[in-house]
Amino acid sequence: MHALNQLGRYSNLLYQGLRSSTEFRTYRKNLFQELVKIGYDSVPIVILVGIFTGSVLTIQTAYQLESGFIPASTIGAIVSESILIELAAVIPALVLAGKVGARIATELGNMRVTEQIDALESMGLNSVSFLVVPRLIAGIAMFPVLYIVASVTGVGGGLLVGHLSGAVPTADFLKGARMFFSPANLVFGFVKSYVFGFIITSVACFKGYYASGGAEGVGRSTTEATVMACIYVLLADFILAALLL
Amino acid sequence: MIEIRNLSKSFGDMLVWEHVNLTVADGETLAVIGKSGCGKSVLLKHINALLTPDSGEVYIDGQNIFNLDYVLQRKVRQKFGLLFQGAALFDSIDTFENVAFPLRYFTKLSEKEIREKVMQSLTYVNLEKAASKMPSELSGGMKKRVGLARAIIMEPKYIMYDEPTSGLDPQTADEINELIIFMAETFDVTSIVITHDMFSVLKVADKVAFLNDQKLSWFGTIEEMRLSDQPDLTEFVRASEYQI
Numbered sequence: 001m002h003a004l005n006q007l008g009r010y011s012n013l014l015y016q017g018l019r020s021s022t023e024f025r026t027y028r029k030n031l032f033q034e035l036v037k038i039g040y041d042s043v044p045i046v047i048l049v050g051i052f053t054g055s056v057l058t059i060q061t062a063y064q065l066e067s068g069f070i071p072a073s074t075i076g077a078i079v080s081e082s083i084l085i086e087l088a089a090v091i092p093a094l095v096l097a098g099k100v101g102a103r104i105a106t107e108l109g110n111m112r113v114t115e116q117i118d119a120l121e122s123m124g125l126n127s128v129s130f131l132v133v134p135r136l137i138a139g140i141a142m143f144p145v146l147y148i149v150a151s152v153t154g155v156g157g158g159l160l161v162g163h164l165s166g167a168v169p170t171a172d173f174l175k176g177a178r179m180f181f182s183p184a185n186l187v188f189g190f191v192k193s194y195v196f197g198f199i200i201t202s203v204a205c206f207k208g209y210y211a212s213g214g215a216e217g218v219g220r221s222t223t224e225a226t227v228m229a230c231i232y233v234l235l236a237d238f239i240l241a242a243l244l245l
Numbered sequence: 246m247i248e249i250r251n252l253s254k255s256f257g258d259m260l261v262w263e264h265v266n267l268t269v270a271d272g273e274t275l276a277v278i279g280k281s282g283c284g285k286s287v288l289l290k291h292i293n294a295l296l297t298p299d300s301g302e303v304y305i306d307g308q309n310i311f312n313l314d315y316v317l318q319r320k321v322r323q324k325f326g327l328l329f330q331g332a333a334l335f336d337s338i339d340t341f342e343n344v345a346f347p348l349r350y351f352t353k354l355s356e357k358e359i360r361e362k363v364m365q366s367l368t369y370v371n372l373e374k375a376a377s378k379m380p381s382e383l384s385g386g387m388k389k390r391v392g393l394a395r396a397i398i399m400e401p402k403y404i405m406y407d408e409p410t411s412g413l414d415p416q417t418a419d420e421i422n423e424l425i426i427f428m429a430e431t432f433d434v435t436s437i438v439i440t441h442d443m444f445s446v447l448k449v450a451d452k453v454a455f456l457n458d459q460k461l462s463w464f465g466t467i468e469e470m471r472l473s474d475q476p477d478l479t480e481f482v483r484a485s486e487y488q489i
Contacts, residue, residue, distance in 0.1 A: 026350065110336075118295055119333040123347050123399075124323035126315075 020129035031134035039142030050153030058158035062167035076176030079158040088150035093196035097229035101204040105225035108208025109218035143197025252301030274436040276446040279456035285439040326396030326404040332388035334380040341376040366394040386417035406438045443485035
């Protein structure tokens with residue numbers, strides 16, 4: 001019953017968000033701020049995650065294929081395809097569920113318990129349009145950009161570590177990456193990143209917007225937003241893989 | 246004019262109050278008094294539809310606010326200025342921007358005009374020198390005064406004050422009372438003051454509504470309150486006098 005109630009409130013918030021997305025003047029300023037916070041401010045952590053993911057994947061793949069019967073270019077193919085299809089979308093999303101999701105849930109939760117959201121409404125402003133819509137749009141818009149950053153740095157990190165460790169010559173890595181590259185895989189990665197951006201920002205907005213119970217309640221909402229976003233990201237990853245591959 | 250008709254509210258199984266009937270005429274100042282937790286702030290949040298009742302109606306200038314769609318409700322809300330108990334200032338922007346906030350979203354005033362209006366509003370509450378301070382740098386009394394400056398910036402027809410003097414020293418509390426009187430007299434606004442501070446009630450109010458035992462227990466003018474022999478009301482008023 002509680003889960004149904006939560007689902008109803010979540011759906012209602014999204015419906016209100018959709019309806020009020022036409023009030024561009026209300027959320028214009030917040031949208032630009034959120035594009036920076038969700039996108040630009042997340043670039044360093046996404047670069048870090050991308051480089052290390054690509055590096056570790058290259059070393060481990062090379063270790064598993066060191067029999068000598070399999071050409072080194074296969075490592076490049078496996079690393080680049082794994083990053084484009086799965087890792088550049090999922091791993092940054094799990095990290096950003098903590099960074100972006102926690103920030104949004106805390107901000108909105110704090111505004112809720114200190115009556116700042118009531119203050120917006122009492123002035124005649126649409127608080128969903130002002131607070132939720134810009135965060136949703138920024139999340140959906142910026143996660144694909146971060147996916148590109150993670151893909152480039154992931155493949156680049158793998159290429160670099162393969163070269164430096166001597167596990168895969170650069171030419172072989174690139175040959176393998178080109179050989180198995182399919183635009184459909186890139187599209188699949190983009191679809192995932194759109195969905196993950198929506199999940200993380202919408203769950204965080206929902207948890208923060210309906211927070212209650214003072215500082216403790218805000219902490220609880222933030223934790224729930226982060227944990228739920230991670231679970232839904234993994235669940236969505238599975239469903240998308242089953243549907244699209 | 247504000248008319249509350251047969252309003253009832255509960256949260257889950259907990260009844261807050263029921264069958265509340267009240268009228269606030271234009272230009273009047275109504276004080277809503279009662280013990281802590283009796284639902285004064287809940288009543289306030291029904292008047293501009295921040296909360297929805299279980300049953301009953303609230304008419305603002307003849308329109309039942311709960312029969313209006315969200316867009317029209319927001320139009321009605323723009324007739325109100327609301328001073329929250331904790332001031333509810335936006336903590337990511339400074340004092341000036343907090344007061345300027347409604348002007349930026351609901352008017353097409355130039356930057357110069359906005360600056361003039363904000364500084365005038367801050368002057369009313371003696372905080373013109375705090376314009377660049379962040380809310381975290383303000384004391385409780387200053388926050389309330391900034392909240393008041395923000396509440397009056399759009400020159401509302403109605404101003405609602407939620408516990409405007411609670412948690413303040415007597416001198417600052419009296420300054421807030423003076424401001425409430427100043428707003429009522431200067432701008433001819435209709436005011437509703439939620440409080441359990443009887444000094445404030447006697448100073449600013451024309452009429453008093455007493456919430457007790459989950460209902461509107463008593464309603465009348467200040468003079469009628471002084472003469473009333475209703476036991477709960479006299480006990481509440483006497484308890485305040487003991488604190489002098």
